[in-house]
Amino acid sequence: MARFIQKRASVFAYGLLMAAAATAANAANSATQPSGPGAPAPSASNGNDLTDLSIEQLLNVQVITPAGLTATEARAVPVDITELDAKDIQESGARDLNHLLEIYVPNGQVIDHNTPGNNFGIRGIISDREDKYLYQVNGVTLNNRMLYGANDERDLPLLGDIKTVSVVEGPASATYGSGALAGAIAVQTYNGLTFQGLDFSARQGVVDQYTATEVRYGKQFSETSGIFLYYGFADVQGAAAPYYIGASHAAANGLPANVAGDPYSGPKQNLGAPAFSDPWHKFHFSYVDGPFEIWTRYTQDGTDTQPRRDIYTKVIPASDSLQTWTDGRPIANQQFTTAATFKKDLTPDLKLALLQSYDFWLTKDQREGVTVGVPTRDSYEDQLFSQAIATWTPSKSDTLAVGTEYSHIWYHDPAQSDALDLTPVVMQRYWESDTVSFLAENQWRINKEWTAFLSIRTDKNTFTSWLVSPRATLVYEPTPVDTFKAIAGQAVRRADDEDLWGVWERTSKYGKPETLQNYEVAYERKLTDQLSLNLDSFYEHYRAIGWNPSQLMDTSLGIYNIAGGDFQLAYKTQSTRAMLSEGVSKLVHASVPDGSPAASEGISSAPYGFGNDLANWAPSITKFSIEQDIGRQFTASGSVVYYSGFPGAEDYASYVRSLPSPPSGVPLSDRGYNTPYGPNLYVNMGLEFRPSDHWTIRLDGYDLAALANPKLSKRNEILRASEFSVQPAAAAISVRYSF
Numbered sequence: 001m002a003r004f005i006q007k008r009a010s011v012f013a014y015g016l017l018m019a020a021a022a023t024a025a026n027a028a029n030s031a032t033q034p035s036g037p038g039a040p041a042p043s044a045s046n047g048n049d050l051t052d053l054s055i056e057q058l059l060n061v062q063v064i065t066p067a068g069l070t071a072t073e074a075r076a077v078p079v080d081i082t083e084l085d086a087k088d089i090q091e092s093g094a095r096d097l098n099h100l101l102e103i104y105v106p107n108g109q110v111i112d113h114n115t116p117g118n119n120f121g122i123r124g125i126i127s128d129r130e131d132k133y134l135y136q137v138n139g140v141t142l143n144n145r146m147l148y149g150a151n152d153e154r155d156l157p158l159l160g161d162i163k164t165v166s167v168v169e170g171p172a173s174a175t176y177g178s179g180a181l182a183g184a185i186a187v188q189t190y191n192g193l194t195f196q197g198l199d200f201s202a203r204q205g206v207v208d209q210y211t212a213t214e215v216r217y218g219k220q221f222s223e224t225s226g227i228f229l230y231y232g233f234a235d236v237q238g239a240a241a242p243y244y245i246g247a248s249h250a251a252a253n254g255l256p257a258n259v260a261g262d263p264y265s266g267p268k269q270n271l272g273a274p275a276f277s278d279p280w281h282k283f284h285f286s287y288v289d290g291p292f293e294i295w296t297r298y299t300q301d302g303t304d305t306q307p308r309r310d311i312y313t314k315v316i317p318a319s320d321s322l323q324t325w326t327d328g329r330p331i332a333n334q335q336f337t338t339a340a341t342f343k344k345d346l347t348p349d350l351k352l353a354l355l356q357s358y359d360f361w362l363t364k365d366q367r368e369g370v371t372v373g374v375p376t377r378d379s380y381e382d383q384l385f386s387q388a389i390a391t392w393t394p395s396k397s398d399t400l401a402v403g404t405e406y407s408h409i410w411y412h413d414p415a416q417s418d419a420l421d422l423t424p425v426v427m428q429r430y431w432e433s434d435t436v437s438f439l440a441e442n443q444w445r446i447n448k449e450w451t452a453f454l455s456i457r458t459d460k461n462t463f464t465s466w467l468v469s470p471r472a473t474l475v476y477e478p479t480p481v482d483t484f485k486a487i488a489g490q491a492v493r494r495a496d497d498e499d500l501w502g503v504w505e506r507t508s509k510y511g512k513p514e515t516l517q518n519y520e521v522a523y524e525r526k527l528t529d530q531l532s533l534n535l536d537s538f539y540e541h542y543r544a545i546g547w548n549p550s551q552l553m554d555t556s557l558g559i560y561n562i563a564g565g566d567f568q569l570a571y572k573t574q575s576t577r578a579m580l581s582e583g584v585s586k587l588v589h590a591s592v593p594d595g596s597p598a599a600s601e602g603i604s605s606a607p608y609g610f611g612n613d614l615a616n617w618a619p620s621i622t623k624f625s626i627e628q629d630i631g632r633q634f635t636a637s638g639s640v641v642y643y644s645g646f647p648g649a650e651d652y653a654s655y656v657r658s659l660p661s662p663p664s665g666v667p668l669s670d671r672g673y674n675t676p677y678g679p680n681l682y683v684n685m686g687l688e689f690r691p692s693d694h695w696t697i698r699l700d701g702y703d704l705a706a707l708a709n710p711k712l713s714k715r716n717e718i719l720r721a722s723e724f725s726v727q728p729a730a731a732a733i734s735v736r737y738s739f
Contacts (some may be wrong), residue, residue: 048086061073068453069175069401069441070391075483078453078473080522080536080566082106084165088577091627091637093686093700095205097154097165101185102682103625105167106566107583109617112609112715112725116275116305116331117155119718122169123538124562124585124617125182128547128602128665131496132182134172138189138295139387140339140357143179146381146411147418148363150185152333153282153299155272158232159213161284165187169566171491171518173469174455175407175624177437181493181516191286191293192218192226203734208272208702208727209237218250225289227378238270239728240301240652242710243560245670246653246676246722249312255323258312260670267309267326268306271715271725275302275330276364291344302332302364306717306725310664334362349394355387367416380412381497389439397445411497412507419502422553426505433462433497451475459492463500464510467492483526487520495545499554512556514545530573537565539588549665549719550597557601558592562614575629583621587614587648599663600658602719604648611651615667616718618643618680635688643680649721650677667722676722680704681712696736703727 068078082105094100098118102110109121113128125132130149134141143150167185172180195218212234220226242263251257255266274280278300305328314597316325339357346352365377411431411696413420420426439457446452453473458619460466471489478484493514495499500511522536544557564585571578590606598608606612613619625639650666656662657671669676686700704711708727714724 004324009676018251021205043698055181060615064499069221069389069403069439069455070443070453071397072443072451072453075524075526076451076475076477077472077705078455078475078485079487080169080520082167082169084167086163088627088672089159089162091328091577091635091686091688092625092639092703093637093684093698094159095208095700095702096157097159097162097187100159101154101167102641103623104579105169105582105682106568106623106663107564107585107621108167108619109643110715111616111721112717114305114329114720114723116303116329116715117151118715119149120154121617122167122182123540123566123583124587124614125542126616126718127539129180130498131493134176134180134184135187137187137297139186139341139355140337140359140385141176141179142335142337142359144333144361144363144381145179145383146361146379146413147496147498148331148333149496151331152335152361153301156232156280156282156299157203157205157210157212157234157236157301157458158214158282160216160232160279161189161230161282162187163190163194165176170487170520171469171471171489171516173493174471174489174492175439175441176491177439177457177469178459178467178494178513181491181514189228189284189286189295189297190216190218190230191228191295192220193224193288194218195228196220196226197738199736199738203732204642205730205731205732207730208239208732211235223445227285227288228286230282230284232282233585236272236274236280238272238274239730241271241728242726243268243271243306244676244714244724244726245309245312246667248307248670248674249309252312253316253325255311255326258309260673264307267306267323269328270331271306271727273304274306275304275332276366278302278332291342292340294338294340296336296338298334298336300332300334302330304328304330306723308664309723311666313664316616321416330364330366332364336360337662346712348696349392351391353387353389353391355385357383357385359385363674365416375415377413377416379417380411380563381411383407383409399443401442403438404438405435405439407435407437409433409435410498412500413498415728417498418552419499419554420495420505422502424506426502428505431501433501435461449477451477455489459494460496460498461494463497463504464494464513467494467513472652481525483524485520485522487518487522487523489518491516491518493545495554512545515543517541531569531571534568534570535565536567541564544601544603547602547665547719548600549602549663550599556593557603558590558596558607560587560603561589561648562586563588567712569709576627578626579624581623583623584619585614586619599658599666602652602666605652605655606648606653610655611618611648613648613651614720615646615648615652617648618645619647620644633690637686637688637689639682639684641680641682645679646677646716646721649716650671650674653677653722654691665719667720669722675711676714676716679712680714680716680725695739696738698734698736700732700734702730704729 084199110711130151135150168184170182214232217229248260249258281300283298307326335584337359342354360382362380387405391401393399437459441455444452456470477671495511503511520538542560566579592607622642653667685702688698703713716724
């Protein structure tokens, strides 16, 4: 422990020294446009909202997307991307980042999980572990590589530090690296150049109960230097929400009988209850001085879960209370990150971007309920990460970016490890790994109408072979208002690092990677200066790795081909923002490895002859959102999100009913009971009032469809989609005062 504390103290001291060095730097250095993954996109918060520009002006705008290394015209970005600014975040009334993504990202889905918290997926790709996409803040990936993926800070009702959110829809490993399989979420925070002043806000949730407070301070010292300080605190209780278990069970273990279709009546936690009743925190500090920036971030969150149906199917130990037996699985997270960047135009044609970061993740996991008596899992990982990217523009038609990255991670997972407790047990619970990466992108502006992008990246981890992720994009702009894109690429994800370590210790072999090959055609049309249309079609060839419900381990799950498309119509003016989208994802083919046991994957029951849909995905997702200014003092907002249902989960439940011993991690419901698999509807409305330049008052209503039919506002669990919680109609009032 002493070595542990000394190590953290030395790293923190290193961060302070970097800040001192930045302070001593020449403030006269010109700030340069960021050029790496995670760089900010223009937004309304700094007066650069692209929606206010005419078609002719848009043709000359150069932007950098989180999925590209080179700047290009706004309409020629090489990926499908959703970009949200501070106005979207504020006026959406979104409770947290998961809610924001569900409202705005076409073909993006949020689903509950009992390990714990909500999971996010893109275009049919979703996992019980949040490891199918990467989550970044200011260009630094914050995923837990050992096991939990991006399961951090997205459930915090604290969004005041966020300036922009960009979501890459589709494979993004070509620039992000291993893990950006389904896409990437890139958050850009404020700094002293983009936020000035002092404000304080408070929000109170009703029914879904929480009290959140935030304070922000920004000070600009010169044109190129400033500081930003943010702190948020949330005391969360959650909602006393009805919970439904899909199958009927006789009274057992001191519990009343469970009847399919009736709410579970035994002890349980509130929906969204915090792990271990701990409060939630977020802290962010940034200092920028010309080409230098240093920032530090700390978050603490984590939720408890609803009991699994195992509380009926297994026998309660005589020494355990009923409360303990049904207590779910609380998992608490703490994450500390510090990073320093240097971005400089070395010559008019050559730019350099350097990044050095340190990240520490601490997890406390108590497997209550059916696994009581096991030790609390206190695990951590910390990472040193370095990145260097050079961008060279030798002519008006060519831009080349090349870069390299290096990561060293320390792991510690002493108890209750799914991967290391398998037979034979791996005794060494402290280990380390290195990852070396090389990346490049070439943008060739062939002529006025055609632009080609070629991106490639390769990553080598200690316990993997070289993982190669290429992507090619061809953009055709025949008119000032029409854009066609063709995208082909492959994204690769190494298995969770604890699973890789277990495979290596047992076999001295590399673990298998997960791959997604994607083929995409898109069309965009600027119908008017205010109205735009986007159409996108895709085909995915997915070699899946994930949790095997029948073997209780991470394994190869099979091959899944998914086809679909997105439709989006957006209307934006100074006073109105509206968006309508439709996303479709359809399973075309599925197969499991030869010799796989029954119910060996939770993705689809199609390989076993039951149905032809994805078990954890709604085939059709419809979204509508609007923000309307009413004079200078009022803004009204509303959103509707509709999931068409989960027919693949119903097929899976039909399949497992034919098995003598269904695994616990699959849908299971009584024959004829199909309520869990019906549509989900989430309706939100808000009104913002600005009585003066100093005060902002906002009232939001959430899950209002529950007022008409509570089960419309349900939230299914991943893998166990037969289980769901009703999200009750709730409200929140917030007040912000700017000094």
